[in-house]
Each structure stands twice: as C-alpha cells, then as structure tokens.
Amino acid sequence: MAQRIEVNQKVLSENDRLAADIRSQLKARGISAFNLVSSPGSGKTSLLERTLQQLSGELNIALIAGDVHTENDANRLIRAGGARVRALETGGSCHLDARMISRVLPELDLDGVDILFIENVGNLVCPSGFDLGEDMKIVLLSTTEGDDKPLKYPAMFRRSSVLVINKTDLLGTSDFELSTVKRNARSINPYLKIFETSCRTGDGLSAWFGWLKSFVGKPVEPAPAV
Numbered sequence: 001m002a003q004r005i006e007v008n009q010k011v012l013s014e015n016d017r018l019a020a021d022i023r024s025q026l027k028a029r030g031i032s033a034f035n036l037v038s039s040p041g042s043g044k045t046s047l048l049e050r051t052l053q054q055l056s057g058e059l060n061i062a063l064i065a066g067d068v069h070t071e072n073d074a075n076r077l078i079r080a081g082g083a084r085v086r087a088l089e090t091g092g093s094c095h096l097d098a099r100m101i102s103r104v105l106p107e108l109d110l111d112g113v114d115i116l117f118i119e120n121v122g123n124l125v126c127p128s129g130f131d132l133g134e135d136m137k138i139v140l141l142s143t144t145e146g147d148d149k150p151l152k153y154p155a156m157f158r159r160s161s162v163l164v165i166n167k168t169d170l171l172g173t174s175d176f177e178l179s180t181v182k183r184n185a186r187s188i189n190p191y192l193k194i195f196e197t198s199c200r201t202g203d204g205l206s207a208w209f210g211w212l213k214s215f216v217g218k219p220v221e222p223a224p225a226v
Helices: 002-028 044-055 072-079 098-107 154-159 178-188 205-213
Strands: 032-038 061-067 084-089 115-119 136-142 162-166 193-196
Touching (some): 002 032, 002 098, 032 044, 044 061, 044 072, 044 115, 044 162, 044 205, 061 098, 072 084, 084 098, 136 154, 154 178, 162 178, 193 205
Parallel strands (some): 032 115, 032 136, 061 084, 061 115, 136 162, 162 193
C-alpha cells in the first residue's frame, strides 16, 4: 500500500510540474484557460458549440477536445466555427493530464488567442485530481442528472470555480430541483459562480457569454480555495 501511494505522489508531482509550465506559457501570451468537466452527456460540447457560434467574431478561441475514443466532439466544434481545434484521444484513460496537454499544445496556433477551452473526458471523479495548467475548472451538471451530484462527487465541485447547470429546458420532466442542486453545490463550495443555461433554447447563455468576454485582456482570478 505504501508503495502505491508513493508512485501516485510521484505521478501527481510530475503532473503539477508540467501544469505549472503550461500555465506560465499561457499567462505569458495573455490567454485565459478553462478546464470543462462533467459527467458524459451533460452538454460540454453543446455549450462550446453555442459559444463558438456567438463569440467567434469577437474572441479568438482555441479548443482541445478530449475524449476516450473518436474525434467526434472536435469535428462538431470545427463545424460550429472553431478555427483552432485539436482532438485529444486518451486511448482508454478516464481523464486528461498535463502530459497530454503539453504534447498537443504546440500543435495549436496560439497567436492572438484570448481563451483556451480544454474539454475534459466525461467523468466527475478522475479529472478532479489533475491540474492541466488551467486558470479554473468549470463543472457542468445537467437537469437530467441527480440534484445530489455535488454531494456524491465533492472533490470536483470543491475544486471548480464555476458551475453551469445545463438543459434547463427539461426542468419539470424529472424530480431534479434547481434549489436543491444549488444548495448542495454551495454546501461543498460556497464560492461557486452559477449559470443556468439551455443550449437548445438559448436561455441563460447571454450571461455566460458576457462573463467570458470579461476576461479578455485581464488576468483570471479563480475563486478562493475551499
């Protein structure tokens, strides 16, 4: 058991070293980086599609689309107007890590980029422990999931700065309660900034777009640590 812990510590230590280097590179270029995390099917790609469609004329956005297999999400983002998109297949790993990001980052044209989105593998467990060099984690939760998800996966919500509650157009079709999920999330992390969105109807997206535009030319200030 002691040996396993030691190996895990070495892996995380190396990951943190690479993440710090990535963060330094991005900061030197004035790029704000966001690590999007969620369960499978919560709507990360849909949110990024709507973001590209709305903001591509105002912001220069680069994207790394992570998935276990296929480049389907990356292709969707390209069709939505993404000019700087890089697919990243893990080949079986349940999360992205800084080594993967450091390998593909040089393949992206980052000249003039305002925002880098890293779309993580759909998983609320493993990605919580790996720094990718982002300025902050953004966790998505859809109304088709349980409103107790923050209590089941506290590490992810504790380490995120923003919660996007997506698929609000489906409220009322299940027992999911907005007030309950907010209460649960803020019991884990009282500093969470929360957006309520529907990528299908567009409800709530203007607030999300405005928030993103506020970072252009300014350093990102993550929420206080919990």
